[in-house]
Structure formats: C-alpha cells, structure tokens
Amino acid sequence: MREGSSPLIRREDYTAPAYWIRSVDLTFDLDPAKTLVVNRMQVERNPAVAAQALRLDGEELNLTRVLVNGDSVSFRVENQQLVLDNLPETPFTLEVRTTCAPEKNTQLSGLYTSGGGFFTQCEAEGFRRITYFLDRPDVMATFSVTLKADATKYPVLLSNGNLVEQGTLDGGKHYAKWVDPHPKPSYLFALVAANLVCREQKIRARSGREHLLQVYVRAGDLDKTEHAMNSLIASVAWDEARFGLSLDLDRFMIVAVSDFNMGAMENKGLNIFNTKYVLANPATATDADYAGIESVVGHEYFHNWTGNRITCRDWFQLSLKEGLTVFRDQEFSQDLVHSPSARAVKRIEDVRTLRQHQFPEDAGPMAHPVRPDSYVEINNFYTATVYDKGAEVVRMMQTLVGRDGFARGMTLYFQRHDGQAVTCDDFAQAIADANPGSALATHLAIFKRWYSQAGTPRVQARGHYNADARTYTLELSQQGLPSPGQPTKEPWVIPVAMGLIGPRGEHLPLQLVGEDAPVGTERVLVLHEERQRYEFTGLDVEPVPSLLRGFSAPVLLEDHLSDADLLHLLAHDADPFNRWEAGQRLALNRLLGAIRTGQALHLDAAYIEAMRSVLRHPTLDAAFKELVLTLPSEGYLAEQLEEVDPQRIHQVREAARLQLAQALHHDWEWAFETHQVRGGYSPDPVSAGQRALANLALAYLCLGASVTHDPVWPGRTYQRFKDATNMTDRLGALSALVNSHAELAEAALQRFHALFRDEALVIDKWFALQAAASEKDGRVFARARQLLSHPDFSLRNPNRARSLITALCFMNPAAFHRTDAAGYVFWADRVLELDAINPQLAARVARAMDRWKQLAEPYRSAAREAIARVAARAELSNDVREIVTRALAD
Template identity: 45%
Template structure:
C-alpha cells in the first residue's frame, strides 16, 4: 500500500532481538471465494521472554479483521490495538491458543504478494513478507512453526487444492464445493508457506532416493502446457540425484510439487514441497524456448530444489542473512549446471552476469555488502550482490578449503543447524571448525561493500631466473563505508612459457600452494609480493584463473601478452578474458577516435588472433562463439569515467564490421558447417548453434540480409528463429523485418513466453524510432502493466538493455520510464522498484543526461503515495554521489 515517506522507517541489523513469542503450531482454514476469501488461523503461542508481555503480529493494514479469540474467548477491545502493519495483543499469558479470522481480496491483489489470483487460479508468494497479507502472524524468518492447512473451494473452478507437506484428507462439502487438508511435518517460517487452488493439469513422475524411498513428483500447469514441462521434470530428477552424489543430501518427503503461474514477481519460490514458479522457468520446448531458456529452466529448477536444505531445513535468522541461503544456493546451482554441460562456458556466463549487473551495483549509490546493515524495504535487497556476489564468496571458500574441506564444512553445518534459523557467521564457523581453518579476515566479504581492485606489476630477473609478482589491493569507498580493510582472497595464477606451455617453478616468497590449475596465492594485505625461482625464461602470467575472486584487475600485461594468452592459455576463462581485454582496449581506442574525429584503426594483430580462433573453432564451437562475441555497450561504458553513449555504439559497429569483412570466408564456412539438418538438444548441437548464430551476426554486418531472411524462414527452433529476428530488427530491410515480426506474432500469439520475446526484441532495436515503437507497443492488446514478465520484456529490455536509445540525449527515454514506474508503483511496488534502476546511475553520464535523469527521479520522489520500495531506491540515488 502506498505510504507517506516523510519519515521512512529504517530497519538495522544491530537492532535484532530474538522473538518474544514462539508459535508451536498453526492451523489455517481458507474459504476461497470469488469476491472475498476468509482465513481462520489457530495458533498455539508460547512466551519466550518475560520482558515482553505484549504479542505483536504483522498484518496488512487493508486486511479486514473479523474476530480474535484467546483460548476460545473473544478478546475485549481494550487488549487489542492496531497501527500500520502491526496488531498488538496486550498481556498475553505464558501460553495460549489464539484464533484470528480475517477477510482478504486475492482477486484484487495486483502486488502479487500474499494470496492472489493468476490466470483464474489462486496462488501465493510469501517471501519476504507476503504472509502478513494473508493473516496476522509474527512474519519473520526466525519464527518457525508446523503448519496444517485446510482449503475449501468450488470444485468445478478449482479442482486442484495444494499446500505444503502431505495431503492427509480430502472430500466433498456439498453445494459443489470440496476441501483438502495438508500437513507439513517440518517446522518452517511463514515465508515458506504456499497455497494453490485452480484448474490445472499435471505431469507426474517419480524418483527413487539413494535410501530406496519413492518420491512422487508433480508439475502443475495449464493442461495445454504440460508437454512443455518435460524438460523441467527431467531437470528436477537430475538435480535430486546430483545433490545426493555431491553433498549426500536426500529429499525428505514423499511428494514434491511444482506449479507454473504466469503472473509472478520473481523467477520461482522454494516453498517447502510446493515450489511456485514463473512459467518462464518451467515451460520449454524447441518451438518456444531458446537453448539459453532450456539452460535457465534447468538451473532454476535445480536452485529451488537445492533450497530444500540450504534455505528450508536451515533458514535465515533474519533478512539481513539472506545471502546465507541465496548466495550458497546460487553457488550450488551454478556448480550443478557446470556439471551438466561445459564448465568453462558456464563460468564465463556467470562472470559476465556478475560484471554486467553486480559490479555496477557495487559502484553505485545502492552499493551494499552481501549481508546488509540496514534496509527500508527488504524486497529491494533481493539483489545481484546478495545472490551472485554471495555465490562468489561461497566459491572462494570452496577454493580455499578444497572440495573435500568444503564438503566437511557443509556436513557440519547441517549437523549443527538442521531445523534452525541461523546467520552467515554460523555458516562460516562450520567451515572453520570442520577444517581447522581461520576465516576471520575472510568474513570481511560479508561486511564490506564494493568490488576490490587489484593492481599487478611483475619483474623478471634474467640472471637468477627469478620472477616476482607484486599485487596491491584496495577496496573503494561505498555509501556509508569510507574506510575499508584489506580482504582475504584466493588468486589462481598460471605461468606460461614462450612455447605456450605451463612452466614449473618454486614459490620462494609469499603465501601460496601448488594447485592443479596453477598456483593458489593468498592475498591478505594491501601490498603482496610473490617470488618464484627455477624459471629458464620470463613467463607470461595467467592472472585470476577461473575468476577465483570477484575483483577488477589493472595489470602490466601488454597487448602482445594478452594475444599470446588468447592463443595458448590452458585455462579457458583466462584465455577468454585475455581476448576480451584486447577487444575492450580496441573498442575504447575506437571510442576516443570517434570523439576526436580521427581514423578508426582496429589492428592487424587482433584480426590475426581472431582468424586463428575461427580456424580452430571446430574443436569447441561454443567457446569460439564466446571468444568472438563483442563486449556489450553497457559493459564498455563501465570502463569509462563518463559513458560516451553514441561513440560506444559507433565503435562497436565498426569493430564488428572490420572483423566481418576481414574474416568473411571463415564466417561463411562456419555458418555452413555449423548448420544441422536435424534439431537436437545435446551439448554438441547447442554448441554448434551458438557459433552458427554468431556467424549470422557477422554476416549481417556485411550487409547480407538474404542470409538472415533465409535463416528465419528455414528455422525449426526458437534459438535460430530468434537469432534471425535479432539481426533483422536492426537491418536495413524494413520489409523483411516487418514480415518476419508479423509472422512471428501470428505463429506464437497464444504462447505468452514467445510473445515476451517479440516485445523484447523490438525494444532492443538500435533503430532511431525505437522509443516510438515501444510507446506503440505499450498500448498493444497483448501488453499489460499487471504482468511482470511483459513489463520486463518491453520496458525492462528498453531501459536496461538498449543503452543507445534509452539514453538518447533528448531525455525522452527517461521520461517514458518514469511515467511507467509511476503507474506500476500503484499496482506492484516490487516490480516498479526494479524497473526504476536504470535511472539511478546518473553520475556516470554527461551533465545533460545526468540532469535529465535526476529530474525524473525527483519527479518520482514527489509523487504522492509513493511506495517505500521505490522511495528507498530513488532517495538513495539522489542523496549519494556515484562511487567512481
């Protein structure tokens, strides 16, 4: 509900206090109706603190409170007070049974938090604080209780009735209504509560655990979508087996349900035994899903399943500890996905995501540690910092302790804390105690914001065969944190000889150990020196192999060194990184030349290196595709003090044009060789499609529109079809573009996820009239401000993904986004807060653009009834100078 933010309430980690009351059990009865739903809760409450006689419950101010009874007797009005989101019951006894009946309106819940209707079905989303929109309860993760849930509904309209745990009873009520009772034997916090009622089909399967138990698996979706659920089901079974084999973790109930819904703020939710998913991460077949979509479905299915232990069985004490479950589970799903296909490609993709989204967050006005110190709205801290940087912190522990040491730490963590709500410190302590390790300095990763910067210089002494590496680290200032201590991080190093082979050496100074992938150095100080002996010639250092720490690097490697590493490094990530560095340096030089009106020179050395990549592409087509994919415009902008919007676009187009013409014969050859006549989803076939579609982009840079038209017409899968549209939407052949987009819409009009792609591609076009197109699509019959997927597809793609047109110097893009945010905020503040993010980094742009962005932010801040979600982001971005 929109709030007055003259004095917004800030919640601080330092103020944490244990709950004054425990809830031993809760029974919920839902009477689902079309006009209003009644919820009766019966809680057994036990006092935990003698100093707190009053019981404080959380609840939506708009919720209609019908009655309150204590031990069967109605409470007098004098013992009840209600203010804002809190209901206080005075002078609670040491224990008692509290009955509360409320009425809510799920059919009018556009916030998609709590109980709401989606596609005619009832469903819930309770993380982080949605349960308070259902009934009054101490809505915090450290209040864990056992739930029993009774659901009553119209049988014809809602034949499927689901909640957490096991169904223990069901039957008819007469008058066309029926009921089901579900009991969850595991204690859980309210944020893991789930309910679904609807007319849904089901895909069923089963899984046999390593101990021999049979688990019934069900995926619920619209009946016509069930064939698209098979990949999700297969992914679920693979994830269950992987967790048993890698971590010894077995599923603990006899049933596991997944429900796919079309209106969802998040990707998915790990509610115990009843996961609710955005359809985007369940439905997949070759006609509506790209290869990337298939990978994303597999990863998210695994992520939510892995939460059963890292999030459900052991959960967060408070929301400041969110990375306890999310960072750890992202790491687990990344490792699972890496084991399913190419580990090197997965690592590259994960790092690209981190750099594209988390690094800017760390360098901006919303920078925060993975364990924040304070928040106004917790939904704003479901961030790439908490999730993705949190995963990198877990990955560093994994690297420091080794595979076996990390597993020992995980085993001890579950042994100590199963069934508890704990902290990030509890997790680190388990890792320390299981390995006899000291991670005291390492804990700074949880407390300090900002991306550490490493400056690296080297020195070679020919006469003694000694090589020295000098690594300085600094952690930049971030809002509220001006003084930073040095961090402890693992730094994986390789030494490459002039023959392209790894060199043997002895570490004679500095902390480090020999590792199967090179030298694992420990960086602990602001100034670190490492010396190697026994070298017959000067090595070229392969730095930060595998991206062993989430840092930025300024190194003394020259262009020739990087091209040498591109050709010879045995570490795939470091090889890709070296190639990307040369491309970025080239692009930044081109940007300067564009601004100065000078000739644009790419350099024959880069062209020669790229030719060698394409000559060897058959050995690993997907890796070659990654090497030849140019850095994105937004990422190039991160390398600049002031983002040169137009010059970056011009430079990138020029580099692609040069590589297309210089390597034309290779592109045409690879396009032919990588084209398969029969579609398949094997890693090899996906790898070939990846390179074929990169080749298509370069052929388009030659002005070859015919290949793109034919590519679209002959496509038998969404990956190829979308690749053709990505080319045609920016091409010079308007007739071909319009025909393809019209065909696509007619072909997929009934497929929501495909139409999301249709909206997104048009929003990402670099054509001068893109904003006009986006405004037109805003009024399209298939667009809705109430559907987060559609909003992200059109508005999010334009604002976050189209740097050229969103940041047009006129400021029209900023005004468009501001207007959308203002309207969405009245419906769904959580989605509005995520949409506004492209406006907050105004300090990185020239004075004209920065001023126009601040103008729109100020206008939003002045909106009456602005949600606290949007208020927190906008106010912080206006108060805090950009961190450079």
C-alpha cells in the same frame, strides 16, 4: 505500503521475538472477492525476552474475530499490527479470523488470483497479507492447512507438505488437508487452487524411499514440462550424490503461473514458478531458455536444504540461503556437463552476468554489502550483490578449502544447524571449523569482510623477471574504493589462482623461494594484506602471468599486460576463462581507446587475425568461440569509463561489429555453413554451442550486407527464419534481420507474431527483441513507445512489462539515453504507472537510473530531473522511494 509506513530497519537492532509460534492450523474458504482465513496458532512466550505485548504483522486484512483459548479478547490494531496484551504465561491457543480480496491484489504478494486460480507469494513479507502472524524468518512452526473451494473451478488444491485428507463438501465444494511436518517460517508457506493438469514421475532415493514428483501447468502446456521434470529429477540425484542431501517429503511439487514477480519460489515442497522457468519445447523455447529452466529448477530444489531446513535468522542474512544456493545451482549445471570446456562456458556466462549487473551495483548508489546493514524495504535487497556476489563468496570458500573440504563443511553445517534460523557467520564458521589449518580457517576474521564491506576490490599485479637469478617476482596489492556509508575499506582475503606461461606456450612449474620443489603448474595465492610479494624460482624463460584463473575472486584486476601478452594468453592459456578474458580485453583496449580519444575506430590486423584464429581453431568448442567473438556489451564498456556518453559507446561498438563483419566475411560464411545442427533438436551443450556460433555468424553476415546492400544473406536469413525447426534458430534469424535493419525485418516480425500469438512467453520475446534492437536514427525507441499501445501489451503482467520496459531501459543504452531526454520521460512515466499497481516491479525498473551520475551532459542533468520527478510524487511506495532517494543522494 505508502511512504512513512516503514522505518529504517538496522541489522544491529535485531532482537529475538517475544513469542514463539510452534504450530499453525489454517483453514481457507477460497473466494476471489472475499476469502475467509481462520488461523489457529499454538503460541508461547519466549523466556529469554522480557514480557511484552504480542504484535502480529498484517496488511490489507479485514479482521473479524480474535480468540485466546476459545474466548474473545480485547485487541487493538496499531501501524498494521494486531496487538494483544495480558496474555497467558503458559502456552495458549490464539485464533484469528480475517478476510482478504485476492482478485484485487495486483502486487502479487500474499494471496492473489491469476488466470482463474489462486496462488501465493510470501517471501519476503507476503504472509502478513494473508493473516496476522509473526511474519519474520526466525519464527518457525509446523503447518496444517485445509483448503475449501468450488470443485469445478478449482479442482486442484495444493499446499506445503503431504496430502493427508481430501473429500467433497456441500454446495459443490471440495476440500484438501495438507500437513508439513517440518517447521518453517511463514515466508515458505504456499497454496494453489486452480484448474491445472499435471506431469508425474515417481523416483526412488538412495535410501530406498519412494517420492512423487509433480509439475502442474494449465491445460495445453503439458507438452512443455518434460525438461522441467528432467531437471528436477537431475537436481534430486545431484544433491544426494554431491552433498548427501535427500528429499525429505513424500512428494515435491512445481506449479507454473504466468503472473509472478520473480523467477520462482522455494516454498517447502510446493515450489511456485514463473512459467518462463517451466515451459519449454523446441518450437517455443531457446537453448538459453532450456538452460535457465535447468538452473532455476535446480536452484529452488536445492533451497529445500539451504534455505528451508536451515533458514535465515533475519533478512539481513538473505545471502545465507541465496548466495549459497546460487553457488549450488552453478555447480549443478557445471557438473551436468562432461567436458572442461563446457564447464568453462558456464563459468564465463556466470561471470559475465556478475560483471554486467553486480559490478555496476557495487559502484552505484545502491551499493551494499553481501550482508546489508540496513534497509527500508527488504524487497529492494533481492539484488545481484546478495545473490551473485554472495555465490562468489561461497565459491572462494571452496577454493580456499578444496572441493572435498567444502563438502565436509557443508556436512558440519547441517549437523549443527538443521531446523534452525542462523546467520552468515554460522555458515562461514562451519566451513572453517571442518577444515582446520586451511587458509579460510587461518584468515576467517578477515575473510568475513566479504559479508560486511560493499564495493568491488581492485587488485594490482606487477611482475618482474630476473634472468640472472632465474626468478619471477609477482607483487599483488589491493584497494577498496569508498561506497555509501563506507568511506574506507580494510583488506579482503582474495584467492588468486594463477599460472605462468612460457614463450612457446608451455606451462611453467611453480616453485616459490624457500620451497623444496615445484608445486604443479597452477596454484592459489592468498592475498590478505594490502600488499604481498611472491618470488618464483627455477625459471629459465620470462613468463607471461595468467592471474585470477577461473575468476577465483570477484575483483577488478589490473595486471598491466601488453597487447602481445594478451595475444599470447589467447593463443596458449590452459585456463579457458583467462583465454576468453584475454580476447575480451583485447577488444576492450581498442574500443575504449576510440571512445576516450574521439577518434575513428580501426581494428588492427593483429586483432583481426587473432579473432580469425579463434573462429577457425580446429579444437575449441563452438560455444567458447561464440563467447570470445562476442564483443563486450555497451553497458560493460560504460562501466570502464569515468564519464559516459552512451551514443559514443554505441557508435564505436557498432563500428567494431561492422569491421569484424567485413574483415571476417568469408570466415563467417564458413562458420555458418559448418556449424549447422542436423537431426532432431537437443539442448545439449555441444548442439547449443553450434547453434550459438552459427547464429552469431548469421548476425555478422546480415550486418555486412546492410552496408554492401547485398540481398543474398538477408534473403537466406529470412528463409532460415521461415524454415527453422526450433526457436533458437528461428529467433536467431529474426534477430539478425532486426538488428541489421534489413528490409525483410518487418515482414518477419509480423509473421513471427502471427505464428505465436497464443504463446505468451514467445510474444514476450517478440516485444523484447524489438525494444533491445540496435538503435538507428531513433527508430528503436519510437517502436518501443508505440508497442506500449499494442493490444498484447500489459503492465499488469510482470513478464510482459519486463519484456518491453526492462529491455529498453536496461539492455539498450543507445535507445534509452537520448539527447532529447525522451527515454528518461518514458522511464519516469512507467515507474509511476507501475508503482500504483506493483511496487516490487516498479522498484526493479527504477534501478535503470542507478548510474546516472556517471553520464556526460546533457544526459546527466536530464536524468536527474527525471529521478527528481519520480521522487516528488507524494503517493510513492517505500520500494521506489528508497531507490530514487538513494540515487539522488550526494
């Protein structure tokens, strides 16, 4: 869609549809150049809405016939809508015949071709590119779908629901008929017609019902589907055990396709996945890939209930399904591990993602509430705020009502709303109603501000110990900064999980003044006013407060703790998240101090010794050690500064890495040698943690060697790269060589490409590693620009485009933000090129410049010029225009 075709859509303007579509019978005669779609709908007026014309959405369709109850009728097309007047008062049958050209669909929205097969992507508004329809989530219908196609080219014919009939047709064709008994909105429709192979597994639910699980991939990839299948089986079992939610179809199918804009899509019973989140074996996939597959498979399966059975009334309620389902997939991954430390690692990783992606969004021009108030292009609001912050809102609900209380709320939610299209308010009300007397129920009106207010709250904490009275007074206050369209903020409900730690590392009993006895050593304080005071009594020693344990709310905490306090928490806190947080803040204090003052960084002995203690700690998990010893990213450092000089941030962080490499050289050697994983590959948390720490150690050892010019560790690393029996270790060694700019890096890169030239997902890693490598003298940017011309690079495949462009523009600030503005020219050229092919992908890349106003000169002026250049393009999609217009706004 080009500029001018989409008005501003406002949540307050929502009205129910004038018509309902109760059932749909679709017939597809599939052909890449010209697919015929016959759409027969059972339509009835909505008596709650005044009589008006029926307006069906459509886009890039060739309309050939319109029938009402079997008779031709007059119609018109206005603003890409099929408009019908003078329709019957009673329910009627509407038949619409159209054709489309799937092979020309480079947007990958609607019906398109990939690798010789047909695939669909209909969320959010892709179904209108298949046929004319009321393409909105509150119109739910049952679907019957008949697919016809060449039997040789497309032997597999799939759609939503259950297969009820199949057979042969004249002319070498065949057909399959699928019926989905559950009403669904059009965005959940899917079809696949391709030459695929399948892994199958039958399972039996707790009810005794048998289900068939299937994972479809192209021939040659079947050996990479075991983990996806195991993840699906685990997801089905977990949802039954945790929430009592069972699979409601005879079969559940996953199909992998290499051309896909997103990670995966939860179409009812027929999930279509990016190959990145299906295919894995030890030789081609890393531990992170295995974890990603488990998470995404779980996420899409859990949508079967939270998104499909209960869906969104309108797209402003997107977090109703996405925030809730992200929370569910996070809980799933945590519940699959059996140790508290492994659960904590998962939580830390999720929070790190939130801070690196959502917090900057909350502080930038695209800031919006979890439930947005308006949009031009809905595709632009599939954001970290809707997904990740939305998940944190759900998590706070669970914190306020407890795990069992949350399960009761989910049960009530389904009792009330199964089969409906509802709102975020409906969900919050169900959780609160199931837990009367809870903090959530008491403060529900205030709590719902999390859905309506943008921005990240700032929480100030100050404590005072009175030795004579044996009391510790904690004062908490909150503030919300202005964001676009919201100059002022009202208080949020903020659960603050906390504890108090004594001087010997003891966890002190928590008794508020007025209470008869202590209530454990950890509790949740509920901050719901601008300022609240809490006075703890019965304390014989001055404590160090441990606040926001487990990251109990998505806020910025300023607790004014000293270095000594942070070192104490790092050594003694029973909460692993806050222990990690203490280590990160110790690093932040030193890095930000050097960045702000312009002085040379010097890591003091106390910090070095603290990091050595963590690394050598006899009981801490390796995965946790790796997280503590990984410095805050350059992007996260930038978010702590009012004015950002990306090159200065890079210099200081690299100096810190080099000092850690040199000061802990013998400790890194010990860590590498003692954390080798012997035997066959397994992606379990313990083995993955050992590999992560060993690879971090190797990276530091190679970095140290880059200064001393000692060839031993680069040589050992290259040998490890060649001998590795799994992709995690092979890529870890390659990364160590590339990021230390070792002489052997080029030979390793060439060898890697030769080994995996036929593995698309591995070659994506090859591109991404080079584009995200530590910048040195402009070499990385120059390499990235050269890679645009590599025979294996293509803008038309989203994975490949992201592997190079996103890696450079989002993950490598020092290479992207150049004083000569070449990085911004690179960005603008790619956004404009992508916009002509795939506006959704172009808009994602455009977001790299959201925070340009925080840049120091000369970066700021050059960045604005690049954004203005993109905005000046006359032929620009609504997707990109909305992004750049908001970026340039004052």
